[in-house]
Structures are given as structure tokens and as C-alpha cells.
Amino acid sequence: MIFSTYLFILVFLPITFLGYRLLSHFLYTELSKVWLILASLFFYWHGSGSFVLAFIASVIFNYLIGISIIRASGPHAQLKKKLLLTVGLTENIVLLGYYKYANFVIENVNFLMDRSYNLMDILLPLGISFFTFQLIAFLVDCYKGQTEEYSFINYLVFITFFPQLIVGPIVHHKEVVPQLEDEKRTFFNKYNMMLGIFLFSMGAAKKVVLADPLTAYGSAYFADVASYDVLASWLATFSYTLSYYFDLSGYADMAIGLGLFFNIKLPQNFKSPYKARNFRDYWQRWHITLSRFLSTYIFRSVYKKGKGSFNFYFAVMVTFFVSGFWHGAGWSFVLWGIINGVFVCMSHFMRRREWQLPFIVAWILTFAGVVGTRILFVATDTAQAVTVMKKMFDFQQFASLSMTEIGYEIYTFTMYNAVTIVILLVAMAIAFFGKSSNEMKEEFKPSVKNAVIAALLLGLALAQMTAVSDFLYFQF
Numbered sequence: 001m002i003f004s005t006y007l008f009i010l011v012f013l014p015i016t017f018l019g020y021r022l023l024s025h026f027l028y029t030e031l032s033k034v035w036l037i038l039a040s041l042f043f044y045w046h047g048s049g050s051f052v053l054a055f056i057a058s059v060i061f062n063y064l065i066g067i068s069i070i071r072a073s074g075p076h077a078q079l080k081k082k083l084l085l086t087v088g089l090t091e092n093i094v095l096l097g098y099y100k101y102a103n104f105v106i107e108n109v110n111f112l113m114d115r116s117y118n119l120m121d122i123l124l125p126l127g128i129s130f131f132t133f134q135l136i137a138f139l140v141d142c143y144k145g146q147t148e149e150y151s152f153i154n155y156l157v158f159i160t161f162f163p164q165l166i167v168g169p170i171v172h173h174k175e176v177v178p179q180l181e182d183e184k185r186t187f188f189n190k191y192n193m194m195l196g197i198f199l200f201s202m203g204a205a206k207k208v209v210l211a212d213p214l215t216a217y218g219s220a221y222f223a224d225v226a227s228y229d230v231l232a233s234w235l236a237t238f239s240y241t242l243s244y245y246f247d248l249s250g251y252a253d254m255a256i257g258l259g260l261f262f263n264i265k266l267p268q269n270f271k272s273p274y275k276a277r278n279f280r281d282y283w284q285r286w287h288i289t290l291s292r293f294l295s296t297y298i299f300r301s302v303y304k305k306g307k308g309s310f311n312f313y314f315a316v317m318v319t320f321f322v323s324g325f326w327h328g329a330g331w332s333f334v335l336w337g338i339i340n341g342v343f344v345c346m347s348h349f350m351r352r353r354e355w356q357l358p359f360i361v362a363w364i365l366t367f368a369g370v371v372g373t374r375i376l377f378v379a380t381d382t383a384q385a386v387t388v389m390k391k392m393f394d395f396q397q398f399a400s401l402s403m404t405e406i407g408y409e410i411y412t413f414t415m416y417n418a419v420t421i422v423i424l425l426v427a428m429a430i431a432f433f434g435k436s437s438n439e440m441k442e443e444f445k446p447s448v449k450n451a452v453i454a455a456l457l458l459g460l461a462l463a464q465m466t467a468v469s470d471f472l473y474f475q476f
Contacts (some may be wrong), residue, residue: 001046002166003200004207006465012043016162017261024186032186036262047166051125058095059159060217062088062135063152066142070149081143087180088139096132099124103326104329108268127166129326133293134159138173140297147173167267170289176264185263194446196260199437201454203253204461206246210427212464214243217420222378225387230398230412231413233391239420240428241374245274248287253437272436277362279340280347280445294319300447309352309362316348317341327377332385343369358399 001008016039023032045052063090071149103119110117120390141147150158150173158176159165221228221236252269259266271290283291303315317338324337350356352384357365372389379385398406407418414421435443444450 001043003251003258004204004465006462009462010116012039013258013261015039016172019396020262022189025188027186029183029186030153033157033180037153037160039167040160043162044160046166047126054095055125055131058091059131059134059156061091062139063155063227065091066139066147067149069139069142070147085139086144092132092135092139096128098122099128101329104175130168130170131159131165133170133290134173137293137297141173150177161264163255164266167248167255168289169252169255169267170285170293171266172292175267179264187263189260189263191446192260192263194451195441195444197258197458198450199257199260199441200252200446201257201458201461202437202440203250203255203257205457206250206253207466208461209235210423210430211243211247211250213420213423214239214427215247217417218243222380222384222388225384225391228391229393230394231410232417233388235417235420235424237371237388237392238428239424240378241371242424242431244378245270245431246373246427249437253355256437256441268438270288270436271438272431272434274367274431275363275368276366277357277359278347278350278366279343280351282366282370283340283344290323293321313345313348316345320344328329330381332376332379332382334384336373339376343373405471 001012003009016036019035019039020032023029040057041052044055047057064081065084069081069084069088072084074080099122102122106117106119109115119339138147154177155173157180158171158173161171161176164171218236218240221232222240225233249270256266256268267289271285271288273282273285299315299319302318303312320341321334322337322339323340324334327333327336356362374383375388376382379388398409401409
């Protein structure tokens with residue numbers, strides 16, 4: 001089950017919300033949380049089937065480990081905490097490693113040792129990369145003494161809350177659990193409800209109206225690169241670049257909006273990343289909660305203040321290596337992470353020396369880098385990525401044509417792909433010049449105008465929901 005479906009919008013969400021509100025209205029606070037947990041587990045089961053049992057077991061196991069770390073005392077308390085943390089981290093890493101990287105390991109063993117071991121029949125569970133990070137953060141903070149002994153019910157709501165369970169935002173326990181402990185949260189909040197509907201409608205339109213058509217064109221191209229020419233190569237790469245942004249930011253908008261239905265505020269995840277003037281700026285705007293996790297638990301574990309520039313740049317590269325490997329089990333993802341790390345290091349290097357290019361030059365170079373790394377990200381392997389980049393600059397088809405004939409080729413291509421091009425231009429205008437979702441949220445005021453905008457956006461999205469289209473990050 002995904003947000004942009006009739007089943008979710010017309011069946012699951014109304015039942016879940018009404019049940020929650022009724023229980024909250026009659027002050028059955030703990031029961032309302034249990035209802036939310038059960039609804040979230042049903043939501044997860046609908047997408048991941050029997051893996052929900054392993055998910056539940058892992059969530060409970062991590063809670064027991066975390067509480068045991070907090071309660072550890074006596075002369076060997078620190079040793080006990082380290083052992084418990086090791087056990088907890090091992091469980092999370094093994095679970096993630098088995099489902100996400102087992103076949104990657106087998107493929108590399110076969111290649112390096114000239115073997116022919118059969119690949120395992122493993123279906124990647126939805127959201128495993130996201131909730132694993134939340135569980136790891138919880139355990140590490142328990143070890144560092146930065147959390148307290150939360151109630152089991154509040155902990156379960158924090159981990160299982162369906163709006164953020166599958167594709168994030170990656171929520172930190174300190175952001176959600178205190179909200180769950182606030183008794184005022186159970187009261188109906190008209191403002192939150194209206195803002196939630198507005199954000200959900202905007203996110204649905206981003207996903208269904210903008211992202212899905214661009215994804216369809218881009219995926220068709222990458223499925224058969226040899227059949228397309230230079231013009232299609234440019235259109236496909238730009239389509240995928242914009243579709244990934246609107247797909248993931250659309251999901252984040254819907255998740256944040258849904259959270260407000262239950263008076264739970266989820267963190268911002270995007271801040272107009274395609275307006276960035278360098279890659280340091282870009283990664284402070286793109287998938288903010290992932291960048292925050294990597295900075296807190298990877299970068300700060302490697303970087304030691306006062307150790308010099310080499311240690312800083314090394315920590316950046318390690319962080320982006322982990323980011324690339326987290327995104328996918330393939331060397332192209334690792335290379336993608338390394339290249340992003342190099343670009344971020346270059347940005348920091350220039351900033352430290354107070355070198356600054358004119359904004360338009362810096363922006364063009366940054367966006368070109370974003371497009372190039374996106375090609376590597378969506379390609380089946382590095383060889384295909386290279387092929388796509390070569391095709392983008394292979395103008396041989398125009399070599400023997402006059403300017404008039406070239407103009408006609410471009411005109412014909414444009415007319416044939418008019419719908420995709422118009423959607424792409426609209427998407428680019430919004431991404432480059434429009435306000436971020438967070439800016440709209442901060443400026444939001446309940447009004448007839450905003451109600452009409454929300455109704456139009458949701459109506460437009462509903463009209464386009466003729467086919468179920470997964471979110472692109474479901475594969476991670």
C-alpha cells in the first residue's frame with residue numbers, strides 16, 4: 001500500500017484517522033496509540049507480507065537491548081553497555097546485510113574466485129534501510145546516555161508510525177517521543193489538520209502529476225538505451241533528475257502532512273536542493289534527515305576536531321562511501337557516493353579559501369554534477385552510465401544535415417514528446433524558482449484560497465491515479 005492510491009486515500013486513511021480520533025476524544029490515550037501501532041503494522045504488512053513478523057521481532061529486540069543498556073550498572077557497567085550495543089548493532093547490520101547485500105556478496109565472490117554460486121531468492125523488504133537507521137540511532141544514543149527509558153508504547157509508535165516507516169523522513173527518537181508524551185497532542189487541532197491536507201495534496205500532485213510521467217519516460221529510455229538518440233538522451237536524463245526530486249520530496253510532503261493529521265510533527269526533508277550553488281549546499285538541502293544521520297553517526301565518528309584537514313576530508317569521503325553503499329548493493333552506487341564525496345570536499349576546499357564563483361556559473365556546474373551523478377545512480381551499471389553520457393554528446397546524427405533539417409528533427413522530436421517536455425519544463429520551473437515545501441508550510445494560513453488549491457491539487461492527483469506507481473526509493 002502506498003500513499004498515492006485510492007485504497008490508501010479512500011479506505012485506509014479514513015478508517016485509521018477516525019478510529020484514532022474517536023479513541024482520543026474519549027481520552028483513551030494509550031488505546032489510541034495502540035490503534036495507531038496496529039494500523040501501521042497492517043500498512044507495513046500490506047507491502048511486505050510475512051516480513052512484518054521479522055520487523056516486529058527486530059523492533060522489540062532493539063527496545064530490550066536499548067533498555068538494558070540504559071539500566072546497566074555496577075562495576076562493569078561500561079563493558080556491559082559495549083557488549084549490549086555490539087549485539088544490537090550486529091543484529092541490525094546482519095538483518096540489513098542479508099536482505100540487501102547477500103546477493104551482492106555472492107556476485108563478487110563469483111567474479112573474483114571464478115565461481116558460479118546461485119543467487120538467493122531474496123525480496124528486499126520495504127523501508128528496511130530507513131527503519132534500520134532509526135533503530136541504530138536509538139541504540140547508540142542509549143549507549144551515550146542521550147536518551148531515557150521510553151515507554152514501550154511510545155517507542156513502538158516512534159518506530160512504526162506509518163507516514164515515515166517506508167521512505168522516511170528518517171526520524172530521531174528525540175523528535176517524536178516527546179510529542180507522544182504531550183497530553184495536548186490528543187486534542188483535535190484544526191490548524192494542523194488543514195495544513196496536513198494542504199501538504200498531503202501538494203505531495204500527491206508532485207508524485208502523480210509530475211514525477212510519475214517523467215519516471216516513465218526515463219525508465220523506458222534506460223531499459224533500452226541503444227534505441228534512443230541524442231535528443232532522447234538529454235530528455236531522459238533531465239526527466240529522471242527531476243522525477244527523483246519530485247518523487248521523494250512528494251513522499252516527504254505527504255508524510256509530513258499525514259503526521260499532522262495525528263498532531264505529530266515530522267522533520268523537513270528537502271529545501272529546494274536544485275537551487276544549490278555547490279555540492280556542500282546541495283547535500284544540506286537534499287534528503288536532509290539522511291544527511292543528518294550520516295553526519296551524526298558516521299562523520300562525527302571518524303572526524304576528530306583539531307586533527308587537521310586530511311582527517312576532515314577523509315571523514316567526508318567515508319561518510320559518502322557509506323551513503324553510496326546504503327543506497328544500493330552495487331559498485332555504481334559506491335562510485336556515486338565517492339564522486340559526491342569528492343564534489344563535497346571540493347566545495348569545502350573552496351569555502352575554506354574563500355573562493356567563490358559567480359552564482360550562475362556555480363549553479364550550472366553544480367546542476368551538471370547533479371545530472372551526471374543521477375545518470376550513474378539510475379543506470380544498471382557503470383558501463384551503461386558511460387554509454388548514456390556518450391550518447392548525450394554524440395551529435396553524429398546531425399553531421400550531414402543542414403540547419404533547416406536539424407531544426408525539423410528537433411521540432412519533430414518536440415512534438416512527439418510534447419507532454420513529457422511540458423511536464424519537465426513545469427517541474428524545472430518549480431524546482432528552480434518555486435518556494436520550498438517548508439517555506440509554504442511556514443507561510444500557511446487557513447483560507448478559502450488554500451482550501452481551493454488543496455482541493456484542485458488532490459483532485460488532479462486522484463484523476464491521474466489510474467495505475468499504481470511505486471515510489472522510487474522503495475527499491476532502497
